[in-house]
Amino acid sequence: MVADEPTFARLMGSAQTGDKAACNVLLSEVGVWLERYFRRRVPPHQIDDLVQEVLIAFYTKRGTWDPSRPFLPWLAAIARYRWIDHLRKVYKHDSKELMEDDAIEDSDEEVVMARVSLDRLFLKLPEKQATAIELVKIDGLSIREAAEKTGQSESLVKVNIHRGLKKLATLVEEVE
Amino acid sequence: MEKQATREDLIAALTEDLTPVERVRPAQGAWLIAFATLVAGVVCIAIFEFWFGMLTGEASAFYWITNGLLLLLGAASTSGLVAGALPRVGVRGNAPYWSAAMLGVVPLVAIITVVSLEANHDHASGALSVLDDPLTWYWECGAYGTMAGFVIALAAVLFLRRGAPVALERAGWLTGLAAGSLGALAYNITCPLDTVAHVGIWHTVPVLVWAVIGRLAVPPLIRW
Numbered sequence: 001m002v003a004d005e006p007t008f009a010r011l012m013g014s015a016q017t018g019d020k021a022a023c024n025v026l027l028s029e030v031g032v033w034l035e036r037y038f039r040r041r042v043p044p045h046q047i048d049d050l051v052q053e054v055l056i057a058f059y060t061k062r063g064t065w066d067p068s069r070p071f072l073p074w075l076a077a078i079a080r081y082r083w084i085d086h087l088r089k090v091y092k093h094d095s096k097e098l099m100e101d102d103a104i105e106d107s108d109e110e111v112v113m114a115r116v117s118l119d120r121l122f123l124k125l126p127e128k129q130a131t132a133i134e135l136v137k138i139d140g141l142s143i144r145e146a147a148e149k150t151g152q153s154e155s156l157v158k159v160n161i162h163r164g165l166k167k168l169a170t171l172v173e174e175v176e
Numbered sequence: 177m178e179k180q181a182t183r184e185d186l187i188a189a190l191t192e193d194l195t196p197v198e199r200v201r202p203a204q205g206a207w208l209i210a211f212a213t214l215v216a217g218v219v220c221i222a223i224f225e226f227w228f229g230m231l232t233g234e235a236s237a238f239y240w241i242t243n244g245l246l247l248l249l250g251a252a253s254t255s256g257l258v259a260g261a262l263p264r265v266g267v268r269g270n271a272p273y274w275s276a277a278m279l280g281v282v283p284l285v286a287i288i289t290v291v292s293l294e295a296n297h298d299h300a301s302g303a304l305s306v307l308d309d310p311l312t313w314y315w316e317c318g319a320y321g322t323m324a325g326f327v328i329a330l331a332a333v334l335f336l337r338r339g340a341p342v343a344l345e346r347a348g349w350l351t352g353l354a355a356g357s358l359g360a361l362a363y364n365i366t367c368p369l370d371t372v373a374h375v376g377i378w379h380t381v382p383v384l385v386w387a388v389i390g391r392l393a394v395p396p397l398i399r400w
Contacts (some may be wrong), residue, residue, distance in 0.1 A: 019195035027187040052186050053181045057400070059190045061340040064199040064262045077263035081342040085399075090243070 002036065004027040008067040016062060027055060030075065037079050042086070054082045084169040090137070124171055129164030132157045204333035205258035209354060212331035213250070216324040224320070224366035239370035242282050242379055246361045249275040253353035257332055260347050261339025268346065273351055276387075279357070279380060286376020312333035312373040317363065319380035325359025329386065329394075336342065336398040344395035352390020356383035 003011070008029065014022035034051045042050055058078055065074050124129040128150070135146040136157065147154045179195070180186040207280050207393040229235060248260040252275040260268065306312055332351040341347040367379070 015194065015218070016197050018194055020191050020194050023194045024187060024191040027190060031183055048183060049179065052183055055186060055190070056177050056179070057340075061263070061400070063338075064200045064340045066201075066262060069262075069264070073265045074263050077265045077342045078340065080265070081263065081340075083185070142337065175207065 002033050005070060005072055008075070009067065012062070012065055012068050016067075018063070018077070027059070030058060031055060033072075034079055035073065037076070038083065041083055046086070050082065050086055052088065054079050057082055078159055084165075087137075087165055121168055121171055125164050125167055128152065128156075129167065131161045132160035133164045133168075136161055196199070200339050202258035202261065205332075205339070206254055207368045208331045208335050209254045209258070209328060209358070212320055212328045213358040213362055216327040216359055217365060219327075220320070220324055220363045220366050224363070227366055227368045229368050230365070233368075234368075236242065236370040236372075237377075238282075238285075238372050239364075239375050241242055242279075242375050243361055243364055245279045245282060246357045246364070246383070248278050249360040250354055250361060253350045254332075256348040257347060257354055258335065260341050260343055260350065261336050262337075263340050263342045268343070276353055276383070279383060281375050283380050286373050289376070292385065306373055309335070309371070311369050311371050312377075313372060314369060315378055315383065317367050317369065317374070318378040318381040319386075321360035321363040321379065322356070322385050323359070324362040325355035325382050327384045328358045328362075329355035333394060333397050335392075337400075341398055341400055345391065346397060347398055348391045348394035349387060350390070351394045352387035353383060355390060356386030359386065 007024070011022045011026035011029070020090055031051055032056050035047060038047045039049050058075065061078065065071065069096075122134065125133075132146060132152070135141045135149060136143060139163050141149065143154050143157050147157045150157065152160070177186075177190060180189060227235075230239070249272070253272040256269060257271045290312065293306045296319075297303075299305065322381055329351055333356055336351070360379055364375075364379050369375070
């Protein structure tokens, strides 16, 4: 069972004052919360990496939580920020890894849920951008293959992915 | 701190290093930017001297209105900027953008005034037309206001780096708007040139310049 808002807030308040025991419990609970949060947003094999990344960011920026404000929206904002950053990194540096991505083969419930969540966001993107992201980032096609499949030039596929990811970043800033 | 082999290892390492942390408060950012504006103003006064004419009724209404709008834009953008230094979800206020739009009326009025005066000017009369007036083309005020904005931009970036902004582009725009408006204001109090054309264009152009600089240069500086 994941901790509730008052528990998170109390633990965070203690962690800000240097209470190590509270911090340990808090980080564990935040880890569980983040795991659930990312379950619908990234392929399963990337979750632990992303959770660790957010835990580090959470810890580094713990001074930015204001005890007079709710804890979970603050945590969600950090998680979203790191998620978008993760997507950008994947786009820029890990295209090879994505092409060998086995997430599609792991057709378990988590993957299905991740797709459902992404599909919901994709509905808000122009069709060409959504298609380009889907083919390259999710289906693992190369830029050239995606270009051949869609009839777009390679440059246009890249532009559509870039703009689409940018739009996604804006969308997740808004209240879902 | 780097990632560890397991999440448990990471949590143990982070816990081990834990120390009490000083909270980041938006008010600190607001004070820092106010102080930077004061520093910019004092430097401008030291270099160009304060224009006492504004206190003895010499300044035009347009001069006061422009500076008032710059101050409002500076306050609105600073307020949005420091609030955005803390992670949060939800719809953010757009008061800074409306304030910028209101200030945008000023150069618009200046351009309309210049064009209409020029169109109706009797060149045969020998009187100086608005386009021939050297005050209209005294661009240096825009440059000085822009330079003064650097101090405010520096303060804003330092504060944002302490915080954890999650909307980097917005933070960039707001830094630019705050730096441009408050930098221009810091310089304008030394400038005795208060014609509509001069004030409307050269006393507001730092806002435009800094908005572009802020949007392009600030996000990479505050990424975390």
